[in-house]
Amino acid sequence: MRFGDIEVRYIDAGSFWLDGGSMFGIVPRTMWEKKMIPDDRHRLKFACNSLLVRAGGKTVLVETGNGTKWDEKLRKIYGFPANDPLTESLAKEGVKPEEVDLVINTHLHFDHAGGNTRLIDGRAVPAFPKAKYVVQKTEMEHALKPTERDRASYYAQDFVPVTEAGQWQYVDGDAELFPGISVAKIPGHNLQIQAIQIRGGEKKLMYVSDLLPTRHHLPLPWIIAYDLYPLTTLETKRKWIGEFVRDGWIVVLGHDPDFAAGTLHERDGKVAFEPVDLNR
């Protein structure tokens, strides 16, 4: 889909399984199982939704999914696929890893930054050798010193090799990266997470990552249990969902397994989701 001179394509960065309860917080299973059906281990299947953005001769990748650096035990727990979905999806779009100029991570949890690096002879190296990688500076500081509550989401191998290669381009707060492409902080999941905004041709798109992992998270109290600041998430959701409805933004969901993108509409006092195919 085009946004003026900017082209945006949906990229499938793979799937994984997470505990259903942890993804719906205080919402009881009797309610969420009507929306998503768990397996016999109480797990739900989620997607890692990425974007390929071409603008001003640059190739930009938003989010890198779970990556491929997993041992057998963790592959079983999370049900990661055996292949390399991100690289394969990029290849289908005619993009080689060395052709990516910029990688944007919303935050450094493994399901968003896992594909930042890959193993060569047992050593993690940047998967996109010529790219600059963008993240909030404060998120890097946090990732190096996470709390006991969120440290299972951070793997140094996803980001330290990028530091060692000198490939980080840190941002501090809301910032424009290229004309029409910006990042904006969306606190709640943690305090440093950022969204990606694309504006052009009178259209607007926002990649909202874990603020709205799926369309089922549109009701305000449907907040994932991983969030460090759920009441902040509540207010960030209230603000942005209002703007999405009012201004007709295309919203890209971090983990929806059925629809990566859509528009939001107020119907009978509820927010309805209308899918949009970015790759039409």
Ligand SMILES: [Zn+2]
């Ligand atoms: Zn996530």
